[in-house]
Amino acid sequence: MEDEFFDLFRRIRREVDRMFREMEEMFIYPMFDLRSRSLEPLVDVREEVDEIVVTVDLPYVRSKEDIDVRFSGGQLIIEARMCRHVRYPVMGGCRDAEFNRFRTSIPLPNDVEIEGAKAVFRRGILEVRIPRRVRRFRVKVE
């Protein structure tokens, strides 16, 4: 009973953390990281009943061999190498920084089955489909 309570509490906390992080990302942080020399790509997360569909816009990424998709600590981590270095204005355009990769981490809900995930890269857009654990029950219509 105690375990169940703390498990539920941890799950709620993780969900709240995820929501706050999304809000913070939306309003505060720039979309680049000077330390890792990486750009943050645009990401769309769609939560369906039986799967999570994550799409990522990756301009200047040429092939699937340049993309690394992995799961760690409840997050989907995506890294991709661009085909060239791009200069991006920082410090109000007074300085340019050079980047050649994208990196993003996307918090996932608890009910995903990461072993069943599939990814496709087409026309500069990566799509990752991750199935969710779903209890299926068919209701007989009378």
Place this chain on the structure above:
Amino acid sequence: LSNEKLKLVEIDKFPREFTLVNGLPDVGLVGAIAASYMVKNLKMWLAGYLDSDLMPPVLVFHDEKPMMPVRLYAGESIVVLVSEVAIPPDLMPELAKVVIEWASGKGVKRVVTLGGIPVPNRIDIEKPLVVAAAILEEDRKFLKDLRLEVLKEGFLSGMYALMAKECMRRNIPCITLLAQSHLNYPDPGAAASVLEALSKMLGFPVDVKPLLDEEEEIRLKLRELMKRTMSAVRAAPKGYEHTPPLMYA
């Protein structure tokens, strides 16, 4: 021209007769990309701006010069409205009223709004289709004569609808050009499609090849504006474009 919330300030001359082209940030930044491409390629000059306390508190610098983020550019017979910030949903109705009232007073010939209609299978579409919604019957005939597809049943929503409604109230010719687009990724391909349709309508030549050549650069550079625009789009009552209207009410 101003009301309580918003003012439009003229800082240079406008043509006597003109078509007003709206390219405000919305889904796929289609209108915004197309409008800024026009400003860059049609030798237009900065002629006015819009300002409000309800706008995001930003000032934009280009070539070291400060500029208001929502601006009007004028050309020989075209005026283009562009914005470098997402328009706050609360300000959208006022913006539509002030802009159309001002344009009406200036003797605008026609208002054209450029934008995108999000489609889930955009990734499979090589060349996005454009659908045009017109307020006046003669404009619908004009569009059909140009072999442009005309919206028969459906909704406009958000900024596109507000602009069209203001024109309808004042009986100003208004056409909305919407290209199939990504919802939340900048879509230069869709912008190229609406520009080609606009070029047919207005009879000015437009070479969209440079725009398509720069597609990846545009997608990269406009990530932040796209992200901010999506938060405004989500807050505004959008998404009606895929809703079939009630027919027999």
